[in-house]
Amino acid sequence: MNRPSMQDRLWTATLASTLAIAVSACKQENSAATLPLPVHTAVVQMISEESSTKYSANIVPYAQVDLSFKSNGYVEKIHQVKNPSGGIRNVDQGDWVPKGTVLALVSQQDYIEKLQQAEAQLARGEAEHEKAKLSFERVSALYSTQSATKPDYDSAKAQLDSTTASVSGAQAQISEARIALDYCSLRAPFSGWLVKRSVDLGSLVGPATNGFTLADTSSVKAVFGVPDTVISRVRPGQHLVINTDALSSSVDGRVSAISPAADPKSRVFSVEVTMPNPRDELKSGMIASLSVKGAKLQQPALAVPLAAIIRDPGRANGFAVMTAEGVGDLVSARLQPVELGDTFGNMIVAKGGISSGERVITTGVTLIKSGDQVRVIP
Incomplete structure (x- = not known):
């Protein structure tokens, strides 16, 4: 009897190993194929109104203004505040300033001199006016007794009128000089937070030079846009609830303004919701979310999430x-x-063999077939 060669024994061992690996792989594949697919479900529900539509909003101050100078000159003083690390420093962004605070002062010397010149001109005009008044009274008395001629009377009257006009002009110049001097002080029109400071000591400023940006955040506004299909559901004074990631609780607000026209680019209407901010917890630039309640349906209807709908293979x-x-x-x-009906937000009316309270699969629904076992995950 011939014994198998070494080559035959190696070939037989290799074949057996390959078959064992193939069988093991098939078992693993069959085991994986039988694992239930994880899915999410949603409950079929009866709705009587459209689901609320969520919108993203931007938090902005109730009022924010750029404070500009009206007088020319060099900035010689900026309002000082206490420095948390000690000492004092120039007021800057993030500082709270009360109403009426002089934030910056332009060099006043030129305006003081102009005011003094106007006051001197007024004094000179008043002296000339007093002289002209006495002259007119004297000529007028002589003219009444026919001791002065009509031209003398007219000349005295014209001189009196001229000096009267000069006094009025000088008074106007004084008023203008005082206003210009007052404009050297840039004051806060309301209490608020400084958003930006654009000038330093020695800066040369002029009319319309922006010095500071001041924001009133005692109350804030949530600004968002809605399409024309929803704008009819928003009205002035409407109560809305605003949520932010920064606050653990929601904030109540009321619609304070609705744009009468849509933005030409985005085609949405801007809506402002004003809310109190006594603790200054809501900051400008924060992102908030809110919901606009849907419209009432004519009659209640069964609805399922849009994600649950698939094509019927039959x-x-x-x-x-x-x-x-x-x-x-x-x-x-x-x-x-x-059978599908109207859509309401992310829900759609479904008519057929389903009832309220049943569960429908919303994720992985296209990967399974009727009769498959699935595992529902939270």
């Missing part, structure tokens, strides 16, 4: 949902044809 142009049958995490998927 009907051309038909639709269906996969219901989850069973109790617990492991359930069976069952195909249920439905």
